[in-house]
Amino acid sequence: MTENTDAVTAAETADHPLVELSHVEKHFGELHVLKDINLKVGKGEVLVIIGPSGSGKSTLCRTINRLESIDSGDIRIDGQPLPQEGKELTKLRAEVGMVFQSFNLFAHKTILDNVTLAPRKVRKIPKAEAEKEAMELLARVGVDSQANKLPAQLSGGQQQRVAIARSLAMHPKVMLFDEPTSALDPEMINEVLDVMVDLAKEDMTMIVVTHEMGFARQVADRVVFMADGEILEQGTPDEFFSHPKTERARDFLSKIL
């Protein structure tokens, strides 16, 4: 494998996607939740996934860092198939950062500890070094002044920014965001979206499930529309929002816009 460089051409990206799902199938019992999902995400690309509730968006995200198994098909990160267990799986979870709707911080640990825990345990970084980097990350998302507090002492928007810093501390190759602003009070949505916009500008590879259509239009390189476990269409934000091809997408957009 070559090192990641900025000199990756578009053609190379197409040949060597950072994330690649091929013919992915998943059932929950009788429910066919992912149907022949084929998706490639290039290095530095921002992919936004939208679609009605229950269409399989969260399940799709969860398969990418193997929080969910798949029935058949293939998922690769940087050309490597997903490991099934053990140390390799722990490493994968570090490479694929995930930010959920609920912030999932450790309630009884300080903000600083929340951010340093995994780097110290998984990346074996010495405490002082982990704390230095954590403080830089907390500053980057604008919550460094909160470092010694517990999560419950922070607003939802601040907690979600800590969750992003915590993922970044693992130096992920790709970040998954599953409706990161859906649980937030409206006045806190932008402070989280702003951090995500900055990450996108810094060429982070991102897969974002969101109902924030302003963000999708502004930041997405590509929009994927899912319904009933299928990718029904994908295109640039302008193509998708201005000229949706399917009736399902037109119907969805008419309700949400």
Ligand code: ADP
């Ligand atoms: P979305 O994120 O698009 O709203 P989900 O991926 O959460 O959709 O869910 C897709 C479908 O799978 C829904 O019908 C949901 O009820 C079902 N589902 C999700 N997780 C599970 C699970 N662990 N067990 C059984 N059914 C599930």
Ligand code: MG
């Ligand atoms: Mg969901």
